[in-house]
Amino acid sequence: MEYVNPEGLRVDGRRPMEMRQIRAEIGAVSKADGSAIFEMGNTKVIAAVYGPREVQNRSQQMSDQALVRCEYSMANFSTGDRMRKPKGDRRSTEISLVIRQTMEACILTHLMPRSQIDIYVQVLQADGGTRSACINAATLALADAGIPMRDLVTSCSAGYLNSTPLLDLNYVEDSAGGPDVTVGILPKLDKVTLLQMDSKLPVDILENVMQLATEGCKAIANYIREILLENTKQLEYRRGS
Amino acid sequence: MLHNKLFPKKTRGGKIIRQLREHYLRDDIYCGAPFCTVCDSSGARLSESASTILVVDTNVVLNQIDLLENPAIDDVVVLSIVLEEVKNKNLSVYNRIRAICDNSMRKFCVFSNEYHRDTYVKDMRGETKNDRNDRAIRVAAQWYQKHLGGAVKVLLITNDKENKRKASEEGICAETVESYVKSLDRPDLLDLLVRPSSEDVDMEEVEDLRPSKRKVIYSEHKPMSEITSGLHRGIYHQGKLRVNRYNPFEAYVGSESIGDEIIIYGRSNMNRAFDGDIVAVELLPQDQWKEEKSLSIAGEDGDEDEDVHLAPNSADVAPRTIPQQCSTGEVNAGSCRPCGCIVGIIKRNWHSYCGSLEPMPMPGGSGGVAHALFVSKDRRIPKIRIQTRQLENLLDKRIIVSVDSWDRQSRYPSGHYVRTIGEIGDRDTESEVVLIENDINSRPFSSQVLACLPPLPWSVTSEDLSIPFRQDLRHLRVFSVDPPGCKDIDDALHCYALRSIYFLGYYFVSNISPSCRAAYSHLYIADVTNFVFPGTPLDDEASQRGTSVYLVERRIDMLPKPLTEDVCSLRSDVERLAFSVIWEMTPEADIISTRYTKSVIKSAAALSYVEAQARMDDSRLMDPVTTDLRNMNSLAKKMRLRRIERGALTLASAEVKFQIDTETHDPLDIGMYQIREANQMVEEFMLAANVSVAQQILKSFPLCSLLRRHPTPTREMLEPLLRVAAAVGLNLDVSSSKALADSLDHAVGDDPYFNKLIRILATRCMSQAVYFCSGDLSPPEYQHYGLATPLYTHFTSPIRRYADVIVHRLLAASLGISKLPPVFQDRLQLTSIADNLNYRHRNAQMAGRASVELHTLIYFRKRPTDTEARIVKIRSNGFFVFVPKYGIEGPVYLTTRAEKGSGEWYVDEQEQKIKKMDGSLSYSILQTVQIHMEVVEPQPNRPKLQLTLI
Structure with a gap:
């Protein structure tokens, strides 16, 4: 199939280097310590963070650092065909693990020993790139919860179809079965915390695709920073100072 | 950049699922006109001095691609919606239009109207997909008109009456292809036009052969839904039609569902199918399987004589070996292969064909429209009716014609002229024909x-x-x-x-x-x-x-x-x-x-x-x-x-x-x-x-x-070889390549050429x-x-x-x-x-x-020769001989066509012999005969090599 037409447009009218429209909102779940909604086009993800709090299972408690837990799930209505999604299937377990590891890398866990941080992410609407959206949402929620972090973590995916590197694959492009590189970075420290790929790619092309994904991450980081700033300003305003 | 969401419904696997797709509308898609003041014209494709810009409709691209390929047509805007529709309907036309758009010599511009902010149209309730797309085309044409202002004329080319009417109502200049081409005043372009089928009526006078009333010649193709259900229930069989290279009235459909080849005899059973079409076949009742054979021998035009060819060197190039039972019609019906008739065509394999016009007298008034019959060089293709305004130029030329339609009332399909290659018989022209027929790109490198x-x-x-x-x-x-x-x-x-x-x-x-x-x-x-x-x-x-x-x-x-x-x-x-x-x-x-x-x-x-x-x-x-x-x-x-x-x-x-x-x-x-x-x-x-x-x-x-x-060749493929070997008393072991190689080594006959001949026959089976x-x-x-x-x-x-x-x-x-x-x-x-x-x-x-065949013909044109030949195949009215010295193979007739099947000769299947009824004369396979080779011209400009027995 043709994913990029000779005029240089993708199936949804974007150019290869363009991201979908992104939108973020902080404080969607008031009961949680921090929460956020993150949208990338039609992909919509909600994240809620509880903690740092007492460790529920004493045996897991660590005396030198905080325990980070993450649970990823997809709402039954998130895809078109309302299938009941069993919890704890391999895919969600894997993504939970990926998100946990990515977030652990930036949370200053040693500042909160003997405590636990829970991150819940749920996909409300899936249209490709859920993994990236979840990480971005979790970052926002963690920031909202006021958990100390080294830097923001942002993530974005890129693929390679029709011999063209494509930024931020949507569902149609994702299901083409081509390579799909998901990158997570710490934008200020300029470090990569996550790099995953489906399918295979020659090394020199991988570098290009990864570069593109990294650019995407940086763009998302800028946007997230803006949102956080805006949010902080509002908090400040509400406090009346 | 605007952003919009689209909610189409899509079925997949029978279920209806609502699908949500994003659709980004842009403002950075440019019109492609170099003189445009608003757009970025760095990549503009249209010409500087265009006075008219053409916006083409989907049907125009689909049907008139030959016209569009002509360099006289330029400054065309191809909308992305048109490309998409063309792609869904006919991939080969899509590739051709894409090639034109990519060609930097042509002034064709692709406009992504579906992604442009101003030309995107939303689906309206109760509107069919077609209407919506037509509307999108009109909106884009209108946009062009407004966008470019009075600088140029924007002309919508459409053959759809409804679309044209609506366009005129909306104030868009719209014309049909015919009227546009006529306005160009180029008679040669008119030939390239595909005639709409509604005009078919005035074709009547073309053929004298045809009955004066419009009689239905072919039975109707079944609708697609019926074919699908028929295939499902096993009544119909699907397969690719392959026409016998040597007899265009005989074709085969390899069917997986019955595991055998279905033979289709005669034009009416073939029911307008072309070689390479994917067809649905219905089996004829068993008692008709034999009856059909009389048809194959009688033919319909008496046009089924075979040409002299180069000896084939593998099974792929060789004529299909028809089991003798079927072609001779004298053997019991029990061993007959299934025969069928075509009830529908699932996928057409029409493209353009190389050939020449059937000789005909010039019509009285010159310069007017003449109707002619086109005969393809490829004998598997039926004659094609075309309409031309330049008959006198085309009569002695090799031309390319493409097929447009074939309705039930006409014996032959109708098509249109595409281009001329050169004079018939000229060596360069004929070489060119060889190249075109085999899809060989001989253009200089870009x-x-x-x-x-x-x-x-x-x-x-x-x-x-x-x-x-x-x-x-x-x-x-x-x-x-x-x-x-x-x-x-x-x-x-x-x-x-x-x-x-x-x-x-x-x-x-x-x-x-x-x-x-x-x-x-x-x-x-x-x-x-x-x-x-x-x-x-x-x-x-x-x-x-x-x-x-x-x-x-x-x-x-x-x-x-x-x-x-x-x-x-x-x-x-x-x-x-x-x-x-x-x-x-x-x-x-x-x-x-x-x-x-x-x-x-x-x-x-x-x-x-x-x-x-x-x-x-x-x-x-x-x-x-x-x-x-x-x-x-x-x-x-x-x-x-x-x-x-x-x-x-x-x-x-x-x-x-x-x-x-x-x-x-x-x-x-x-x-x-x-x-x-x-x-x-x-x-x-x-x-x-x-x-x-x-x-x-x-x-x-x-x-x-x-x-x-x-x-590894299957036993069936080696069958002809084994039959010949058995007839001459040779025992070939074909169980493995080693066994075959050994038995070939041992196959020594009375003359030195025998071994080589057997090897040649063996090669042909692979x-x-x-x-x-x-x-x-x-x-x-x-x-x-x-x-x-x-x-x-x-x-x-x-x-x-x-x-x-x-x-x-x-x-x-x-x-x-x-x-x-x-x-x-x-x-x-x-x-x-x-x-x-x-x-x-x-x-x-x-x-x-083909090139060797062509040169053989040129060689023998001036040199009628007598030579020695070997019989390699026995037929009911003659046999095929192979001429070792020149490597060619061709038919020798024992009976003239008129008295065909009169029964003077009969074939002994077992011994592979053809005998005279009174037993006075017989020819057996691999026998050496003396023949005379000569080039004859039964029809003007159609030389062929004829072999006769001395």
């Missing part, structure tokens, strides 16, 4: 392709030598052996004996002979991949062409001439880059070790087969090259022997060679191609190299190697070897039957075959010399490359044969 060539004149630089993996072998005495006059030398050889103290001299015949234990044989193949890099236009072009094509009088190169004849060609006395295979062999030709390396060589001599043979035969010659030749020859002989022991078949084909007059290019003499020891020597080393390389690449890349396999991607098949299927080797590939001719280029890359990657190009990671793409190579290879062979 400038992008030529830009990929290394700077000329090219020579080996110190840079080439400094590359670590390139070995300097210039000091070695290398020579090449090729056909005389060969310019694209892709292989060279070298051989030397290794000194050692253990054994007495084996190789050096002279008195200085030292002791030697082993010999090094080197084979050098031109290093084409050093110049053709993957992904470049040059590589794409070569991969498309697939192979060089050798016609009698010219060669169509796969790579541009400088590469073919100079830079890559391993000519004598110049330094050239090569890819070498180096074997260490014992004197018994056992391979001790094989090594591959890139190298630089300097050929000492470029010999022809004749020269090499002469040198080897001349015992007085003792120069080093000759000694090397003799050494190699003795090695080759041993290798050959071993190969034959393993069961390799020695097949034979009747290849002919022309002597061409250097000035007039007419054939002067014709004779069988002679195979010498020198040919076999080179061949042997090539085979060995190919086998070694196949092993090497498969070891490194088990899933993405390009190999060549030759399927299918051709094919390229394939190793990941697509399982290892047992990799086998090459003819060569009796489990693995085989092509490595030795990269200048003229693209497969070898691929194999070179694989080999280089397996040696760690270069990286594997990304293509190899895409198995689908690799498979499609292999398929294309097979297709091109077959076409190249067909073209070569």
Whole structure:
């Protein structure tokens, strides 16, 4: 199939280097310590963070650092065909693990020993790139919860179809079965915390695709920073100072 | 940039699912007019001084693509919605329109109206997809009008009445194709137009043959829904229709559902299907299976006589062998094959055809519209009715015509004229026809392709030598052996004996002979991949062409001439880059070790087969090259022997060679191609190299190697051979290639040619070897039957075959010399490359044969000849003879057409004989007969070679 037409447009009218429209909102779940909604086009993800709090299972408690837990799930209505999604299937377990590891890398866990941080992410609407959206949402929620972090973590995916590197694959492009590189970075420290790929790619092309994904991450980081700033300003305003 | 969401519903697997897709609307899509003040005109495609810009409708593109391809039509805007619709309806037209849009010479501009902020239209409730798309086209046309203001006229070209009416209502200039072309005042363009079927009525006067009333000739095609359910229930059978090359009223449909071929006799049963169409067939009741045969012999136009052809050399080119029972109609019905009739066409395989107009008197008023019948060169295609305004120009020309429609009331399909090739009978024209018919691209290479060539004149630089993996072998005495006059030398050889103290001299015949234990044989193949890099236009072009094509009088190169004849060609006395295979062999030709390396060589001599043979035969010659030749020859002989022991078949084909007059290019003499020891020597080393390389690449890349396999012939395929053998009292064992090879060796008749004839017949039963991607098949299927080797590939001719280029890359990657190009990671793409190579290879062979046939005809035009021929096939009204001297095959009729089937002759199936009823005369298979060959012209401009019995 043709994913990029000779005029240089993708199936949804974007150019290869363009991201979908992104939108973020902080404080969607008031009961949680921090929460956020993150949208990338039609992909919509909600994240809620509880903690740092007492460790529920004493045996897991660590005396030198905080325990980070993450649970990823997809709402039954998130895809078109309302299938009941069993919890704890391999895919969600894997993504939970990926998100946990990515977030652990930036949370200053040693500042909160003997405590636990829970991150819940749920996909409300899936249209490709859920993994990236979840990480971005979790970052926002963690920031909202006021958990100390080294830097923001942002993530974005890129693929390679029709011999063209494509930024931020949507569902149609994702299901083409081509390579799909998901990158997570710490934008200020300029470090990569996550790099995953489906399918295979020659090394020199991988570098290009990864570069593109990294650019995407940086763009998302800028946007997230803006949102956080805006949010902080509002908090400040509400406090009346 | 605006952002919009779209909510279409989509069905998948019968279920209806709501799908949500994003659809981004943009403001950075430009109109493509260079004079536009608003848009960025850097990439503008339309011409500077366009007075009219055409916006074409989907149907115009679909039906009038021939017109659009004409350079007279320019400044066309093709909307993305049109492209999308065309793509869904007809992929080949889509590829053609895309090619026009990509051609920088044409002023065609693609406008992505679906993604433009102002031209995107939302679906309206209750509107069909078609109406919506028509509206989108109108909106885009209107946008263009507004956008460009009064500077130019924007004209919507549509043949849809409703669309045109609505357009005029909305204030858009709209015209039909006909009226637009008429306004251009170019009568030749009018011929290119496809006539809408509604105009069919005035076709009436064309054919006198036809009954005056519009009578329904063909039964109606069943609707698609009925076909699908019929296929489902097993009433209908689906398959590809293949028309008998030798009898257009007989066709076969290979059906998987009944596991056999269904035979379709006669026009009415074929029901307007073309060769290559995917059709649905209904079986006829069993009692009609036999009855149909009378039709096949009687024919409908009395037009089914067969031409003289070049003797086929494999089952793929040979005419389909019809079981005798069916064609003679004298045998019991029990063994008959199923017959059927076509009830519907699932997919059309219409394209354009090459041929000429049927001779007809000029109509009274010249300059007006004339109707003519077009006869395709390909006999499988029915005559095509066309309408022309330039009849007097076209009558004696070869032209290309494409098919538009075929309705139930007309005996023949209707089509339109596309272009003229040249005069009938002219050698250049006919060669051109050969090329077109075989889909061979003989156009000169484009400038992008030529830009990929290394700077000329090219020579080996110190840079080439400094590359670590390139070995300097210039000091070695290398020579090449090729056909005389060969310019694209892709292989060279070298051989030397290794000194050692253990054994007495084996190789050096002279008195200085030292002791030697082993010999090094080197084979050098031109290093084409050093110049053709993957992904470049040059590589794409070569991969498309697939192979060089050798016609009698010219060669169509796969790579541009400088590469073919100079830079890559391993000519004598110049330094050239090569890819070498180096074997260490014992004197018994056992391979001790094989090594591959890139190298630089300097050929000492470029010999022809004749020269090499002469040198080897001349015992007085003792120069080093000759000694090397003799050494190699003795090695080759041993290798050959071993190969034959393993069961390799020695097949034979009747290849002919022309002597061409250097000035007039007419054939002067014709004779069988002679195979010498020198040919076999080179061949042997090539085979060995190919086998070694196949092993090497498969070891490194088990899933993405390009190999060549030759399927084991099935018993059915060998049936004709066995029947002939049985008739002459020969017992052939076909259980394995080894058994067949042995029994072929033992097949010795009373005359010296007998063995060769049997071999030729055997060769004809085999299918051709094919390229394939190793990941697509399982290892047992990799086998090459003819060569009796489990693995085989092509490595030795990269200048003229693209497969070898691929194999070179694989080999280089397996040696760690270069990286594997990304293509190899895409198995689908690799498979499609292999398929294309097979297709091109077959076409190249067909073209070569057709060219030889053409020259045979030219040769015999002035030289009626009497000669000896052998009967190879018995038919009810005559037999086919093979003329060994000229390598041609053709029918000899015992009865004239009028008295066909009168019963004077009958066929003895068992003994393969045709006998006269009174027993006075009989002809049996493989019998030698004297025939007379002459070129006759039964119809003006249609010369053909006729064979008659003396």
